[in-house]
Amino acid sequence: MSNVLSNEKRGMRELGAEKKVGWDEVTHGVVLHSFEDDATDVAMRKAEDRNYSEFNSYTATVASWRVVKPVYNRDICIDCQNCWVWCPDSSIISRDKQILGIDYDHCKGCGVCVEVCPTNPKSLLMFGEAISSDDAIAQWPVKEKKEK
């Protein structure tokens, strides 16, 4: 897995699986910090370059929410960024105007990305959770003929 697709902190634990500390260790005033270090320029830094704190939901995963998952086909994609802008879960990873793939730690399998993909055939399609990307791509449909 190349670095941009996974920061080692991403999706480290299931929601609810964090250590249940006592009253003496919970945070002061229920305040949560988003980052471990100085985050002054965080808007200038990509996710893989940020020092996320254990309290940032970035470090959790909701992969277990999925029943079906989107698979991304690089060969067909035109990098229009529709899927990126409309993903409710910040799970389409785009760098330098190119789609790199899906963040499967945070994707909930809603299917919006497939709906908004303009290519024919689509560059994203939903498949069963268990299928491998290679198998999915091997099954990719061909261009749909429009009915006249």
Add this chain to the structure above:
Amino acid sequence: MAEKIDLQEIEVWDGNYAAAQALRQAQIDVVAAYPITPSTPIVEGYASFMADGYIDGEFVMVESEHAAMSGCVGAAAAGGRVATATSSQGFALMVEVLYQASGMRLPIVLNVANRALAAPLNVRGDHSDMYLGRDSGWVQMDAFNAQEVYDMNLCAFRIGEHPDVRLPVMVHQDGFLTSHTAQNVRPLSDDDAYKFIGVFQPVEEMLDFSRPVTHGAQTEEDWHFEHKARQHKALMDARPVIESVFAEFEKVSGRKYKRVESYMTEDAEVIIVALGSTVESARLAAQQLRDEEGIKAGVVGPRVIRPFPFDAIRDALENCKAIGAMDRSCPGGALGMLFNEVSAAVYATAKRPLVTNYIYGLGGRDLSIVDIKAIFRELKANADAGKITTQIQQFVGLRGPKLGFFETREGK
């Protein structure tokens, strides 16, 4: 830079104006406020200082008391010194936000000019608003006169902002009786007052962009209990901080305050426990009874009602024979708050003095020295008989047939 005022050694201020002056001296960053009788002059006094250039901070006249406290919470979380004032219905309206403020551990100072709660609507002084807020998680202090309003305000900022506390603080005063009664007040100079209060130290401030913080997260059954326990502990542990702030204040002002103020209790047989201006009336009554009738009477006025001074109240009361807990709030189907809390404190003692409950002064009904002496005499009768000789709860100063509830079981 805000202009300073050269105050005189003795000023003649009512409780409201004393509060406004203290707030001015504290160099508050944001006051978000709304007017309500009888606390309105605090806000008006502050507005007047704003208009004349004596204040550097922001003054936001919001559209309701709930918004006043909400604005204070938003401002406090952003990181700075914050205060406001209210009474009665306004206090009731902001109750939701009081709990939010303390749960979020935000130092805020709230002046409450205590006034009755409707219905029926009444603008005069009693303690029903104070009692409504008792579980809200705030440090709560009571001023018995205008000087104390001024002094408690200065201490409130120190206590609330202390790194070991970080909780909001209320300063209560009797509506009209204290808020509108002009008395001699010895203020500190602007410089000395601000020096005592100190510069605000932000904790978890939203305006520190190097450390983005999330305030007001939700906690479900996995986490809520631990957070509330931690909050409760912080409030309980405010006791030594309050004492140390009072000690420091004594050094700069010469005035000594305690979490529980006791008057002539060392040898007292009978003691009245009360709040607000009643404490001063009771002191006069006690002195007169000692002089005129040889009754060893004493008075206890809790200065800090939250965290409840269980320990200090017990110390003050455990050796007397009969206690009259006076509650200036309609008890709503139970015995009064002071009665309940004082009884609990003296129950865990060897001697267990007798305790009875007097409901008085609702809606601004006056209670005279004569009435208080009558109460002391009833306590004396209890002490002499070794048991409660009246009903346990009685309404005093009320027109109509005698109203009281519950008898003692034989023995105590």
Add this chain to the structure above:
Amino acid sequence: MAITSVKNLKEFSTVNERFEGAHLLCPGCAHSMIVRELMNCSDDNLVISTNTGCLEVSTAVYPYTSWDTSWIHIGFENAATAAAGAEAMYKARKRKGTLKNPDAPVKFVAFGGDGSTYDIGFQWLSGAVERGHNFTYICLDNENYANTGGQRSSSTPIGASTTTAPAGRVSYGEKRNKKDMMAIMAANGASYVAQVAPNKWKNMAQAFQKALSIDGPCYINALSACTTEWKFDPKDTINVSDLATDSLVFPLYEIIDGTELNITYRPKNILPVKDYLAAQGRFKHLFKPENAHVLEEWQKRVDAKWEYLQRREEARV
């Protein structure tokens, strides 16, 4: 203000996101699309407040936060006032010179659902706007109290079935028409109000950037199509939003300083209102013969509103 380019989607996509995944919003939720886009519109420091509701409850449940900027939730009504208080603190500290980064630009943004905006938090919003605080309030309008299971709000449009105004044997659901928050906020003195929808990403981004750049209170009404309570498949959020904007059920327009009204989106083909209603389970009872009059009323009102908007735009009042 550090503005990110919204010239085209490719440019826009180069931003660094500040809204993190593994929040608890439903799959397909439009709230997240709108919030992500707002946070991506600017590189400035943001101080964000949020009312109790789906967004708050899904993004800040201890011990997790999905916010990479400072954020505050107090209660159900008072996000506008929280933002107002924070903004006042910023002004005070800037004047006094006690800010840690005095030159760092900051924007104050408040989010609320329609329940907290149109109903329970209305006074708080009105007060903050009237006082002229420099902040942007964004209503995530899903036309119901979604967080608590879909009760009606004053944003619920006529004929919608909600749990407290359900369609049944003797009722066709909501009897009242949707409250016009745009007109109210414009009259309340907002410097800028805009109605936006996430399917028109550029229109929405431009409205956000305009609001953030204005020194004054701005109100944005954002269509948030709710897969759970409107009852459509999660994948169809953008499709349903397209039907809303293209049928003019949810027209996109702005009002500057309460007087200058501009329509910001004119659909090439205006779709019948029926198409929009048919796409959602909450309206399916309207297609029974006995409710035909409600469908007619719907189309009439949408047409009348569009007529009004066009006339006002023309008249420049």
